[in-house]
Amino acid sequence: MTGRVQPILRYPDTRLLKPSKRVDDYGAALVQLIDDLAATMLASDGIGLAAPQIGVYQRVVVCDLRTDPEAPPEPAAFVNPVILARRGTITWEEGCLSIPGFTGEVTRAEEVDILYENSNQIARHGTLQGLQAVCLQHEIDHLDGELFIGKAKNIQAPKRYFRP
Numbered sequence: 099m100t101g102r103v104q105p106i107l108r109y110p111d112t113r114l115l116k117p118s119k120r121v122d123d124y125g126a127a128l129v130q131l132i133d134d135l136a137a138t139m140l141a142s143d144g145i146g147l148a149a150p151q152i153g154v155y156q157r158v159v160v161c162d163l164r165t166d167p168e169a170p171p172e173p174a175a176f177v178n179p180v181i182l183a184r185r186g187t188i189t190w191e192e193g194c195l196s197i198p199g200f201t202g203e204v205t206r207a208e209e210v211d212i213l214y215e216n217s218n219q220i221a222r223h224g225t226l227q228g229l230q231a232v233c234l235q236h237e238i239d240h241l242d243g244e245l246f247i248g249k250a251k252n253i254q255a256p257k258r259y260f261r262p
Contacts, residue, residue, distance in 0.1 A: 101130075101137025104152040109197045109245065117243040118148075118155045121177050124219040128158070128177070132217055135160040136173040144195045146233040148240035151196050159237035163230055179214040179238055181207075182223075190232045192246045202250025206235045 107114050121128060131154060139147040139160055149158040157178045164172040184207030193201045209227045212234065216222060226234055236246055247253060 101133030101135070103141045104134050104138045106138065106142065106147075106151050106195050107153055109194075109247075111196075113153060114150065114196055114240070114245060115243045116150060116155055118150050118157045118241040121156050121158060121215070124177075124215075124217065128156075129217050131156065131158055132160065132175040132177075135175070139173065139195075140171055142195050145229070146237045147195060148237045150240050150243070157241050159234070159241065161230065161233045161237060163226075165230075175217060176212070176214040176234065176237075177216065177219075179212055179234065179241075181210050181235070181238065182213055183211040185209040188228065188232065190229070192232070192236060192250065194236070194246055196240075197245065197247060199256025200247065200253060202247060202253040204232075204236075204246055204249050204251075206232050210234065 131149060135147050135149060138152060146161040149156045159176050159179060160173045162171045163174045186208035187205055188208040189203050189205045191201050192204045208231060209225060210231045211225050214222055
C-alpha cells in the first residue's frame, strides 16, 4: 500500500487530548494507517507521529529510527506500545507537529525497554536510547491524550516577524 499524507490536528484542538484504544484489528486498515502515518510524518519533516494526531484513536505510532541524520529515514511502526522499563534521564528540546513552532525542554528516560506489536500482530521487544527513546515516549504521550507542553520547561513560542 502507499501512504497518503493526512492533515495533522493542531493545538488547541481538544481531539488531541482524547486517549486512544488498543488495536485489535490487524487487517488492511491497520497497514494503511501505518503507511499514512509514515507518509505524513516524512512529508512534515517530523521524526514521530501518533495516530491521534491525524484523528485516529488507535494505539499506533511511527518513529524515524535512523541514528545518522544524513541517512535516509527509517520509519518504524509500534502497535500497542508499552514501556516496560526506564533507565536514566535526559533533557531534550522537543517540538511537535501538532504544535508547530513551539519548543520546550522535557526530561524523560534516556533508555526504555519496550514491548509492542508489528502490523502482523507479532510481539516484539526492544530497547531504545537517546533521541529514539525520547521520540517514542513523546508519541506514547499522544496515545494517552497528553501533549509535551504539559511537561515542558522553558517553552519557546514561534518568532513573529513584522514589517517596519
